[in-house]
Amino acid sequence: MKPIVGISMSREVTEGYPRDFLRATYIDAVRQAGGVPLLLANCDESVQLLERCDGLLLTGGGDVDPTTFGAPDDGTEWAGVSADRDRTELALVHEAERLNLPVFGICRGLQVMAVAYGGTLIQDIPRRRPDSALHHSQKEFREEATHSVDLEPGSRVARVAGSTHFEVNSFHHQAVDRVPDGWRVVGRASDQTIEALERPGERYLLGVQWHPEDLTGAHPPAQHLFEQFVEACQAFRAGREQHV
Numbered sequence: 001m002k003p004i005v006g007i008s009m010s011r012e013v014t015e016g017y018p019r020d021f022l023r024a025t026y027i028d029a030v031r032q033a034g035g036v037p038l039l040l041a042n043c044d045e046s047v048q049l050l051e052r053c054d055g056l057l058l059t060g061g062g063d064v065d066p067t068t069f070g071a072p073d074d075g076t077e078w079a080g081v082s083a084d085r086d087r088t089e090l091a092l093v094h095e096a097e098r099l100n101l102p103v104f105g106i107c108r109g110l111q112v113m114a115v116a117y118g119g120t121l122i123q124d125i126p127r128r129r130p131d132s133a134l135h136h137s138q139k140e141f142r143e144e145a146t147h148s149v150d151l152e153p154g155s156r157v158a159r160v161a162g163s164t165h166f167e168v169n170s171f172h173h174q175a176v177d178r179v180p181d182g183w184r185v186v187g188r189a190s191d192q193t194i195e196a197l198e199r200p201g202e203r204y205l206l207g208v209q210w211h212p213e214d215l216t217g218a219h220p221p222a223q224h225l226f227e228q229f230v231e232a233c234q235a236f237r238a239g240r241e242q243h244v
């Protein structure tokens with residue numbers, strides 16, 4: 001059987017009603033890489049479903065509430081904050097750690113991983129770096145790359161991508177600030193914004209600040225990231241079946 005990839009969902013209030021949803025590009029990218037997508041609703045019970053999963057994909061979305069990393073409200077205009085989503089995803093990361101699951105975080109997903117392991121976030125990049133010429137909140141289409149990243153040679157992400165320098169898309173106004181203990185910055189934009197983090201070791205734990213799920217068509221490194229993640233999920237599944 002193919003590996004099952006649990007995928008976190010966005011929570012937004014539309015016309016007064018909360019809804020959980022997911023961009024289909026995440027589903028397509030997981031399927032193309034050989035995984036079975038399992039959508040995880042924003043509720044406490046989703047944590048139980050991880051027992052059935054072979055990996056966890058944390059997706060993009062609204063801002064992480066700064067109270068989750070102990071920061072005061074600095075006057076930033078937040079967008080799309082959801083206490084239910086924050087609570088669900090932080091619990092998913094902790095449960096994935098207990099189960100030793102591979103985890104791949106994208107955009108907000110990278111930020112959630114950093115917070116779950118004790119890091120902090122820059123609440124608003126333009127306020128922190130007013131002189132930066134880089135636009136991390138691009139207006140171009142999602143499948144257009146608009147700024148470059150430099151990856152650490154020898155890092156997992158550089159090996160997978162097959163390159164240490166390429167162009168990515170960018171849809172974030174927050175970024176990782178303090179890096180959690182045991183984690184390594186493996187990718188930066190030219191303004192020093194953290195664009196990729198991983199925890200060295202056997203277990204697959206990687207987060208990227210760009211959106212590879214929207215680049216898979218024309219950007220081989222983007223599809224390779226999903227393939228490598230799903231391979232790690234497959235290896236996890238194989239290891240589990242051996243123990244049954």
Ligand SMILES: [Mn+2]
Nearest residue numbers: 136170189209
């Ligand atoms: Mn960026």
